[in-house]
Amino acid sequence: MRTQIIILHRYPYGDTSWIVKAISPDVGILSLLVKGAKSKNSQFKAGIDPFAHSEIEIRYNRHRGNSSLIIPKEAYLQNYFPKMRSNLQSLAIAQLMAEILLKLGNGRSHASEEFKWLLNNLEYLELNNTVKENSLSLWLHKLCDILGYAPTLLKCGQCGQEILQGPADLWPALGGAICKNCLGKRKSSYDPVFLQELGSFANGKSEEKQISWQRIENFFLGHLRVHTGLLDNLKSWEWLLETRRLGSG
């Protein structure tokens, strides 16, 4: 079969080969053994570089699933995202997305959506050669949504009223936002500035400052961490924070 892939990670195997982890919309996470790929004459070339979007021809056995190593015949490069690669922060965002998808592992039922939104965000990072401060927030929110964990932000979880100015608090037991009336005299467990930022984000506004986006990213990342139990010690998260410190210094 022929399938699209985005390369998430790879490591050397022997002197001449790579083991490549990739996500495919049809199959989920794949492990590819690419023999002889380090040789100059290999037909794989950039098609198996990290974050490359390629099309591959594989012999895929539905009964054996994708737990085994698959040996692809060829890889046809679709997009290399050169501008994303030349920007350290954008590259760090791509690395974080890849690490998260690898840690989440193989829910094949979500594969096509996970692939689609990873591709979508790589294309977004590729635009105009500028850092997209909101890209990670958008992607993390989308991932919560795909996995069925997205908190409700535009409607009160208690009374159902529409929330326009940002939630008064977030109550996980009720699925997310709570309005002012329902919160009553209780104290909110979140900073009101953050709740307003989250409200504007939920309403599709994107003119926030970098620090606001970082709070929103942190919120959704924490949310995913709690719900999946799989996202502790993300190496690329530390790296992203480091590149931002470099970028602003």
Ligand SMILES: [Zn+2]
């Ligand atoms: Zn309410």
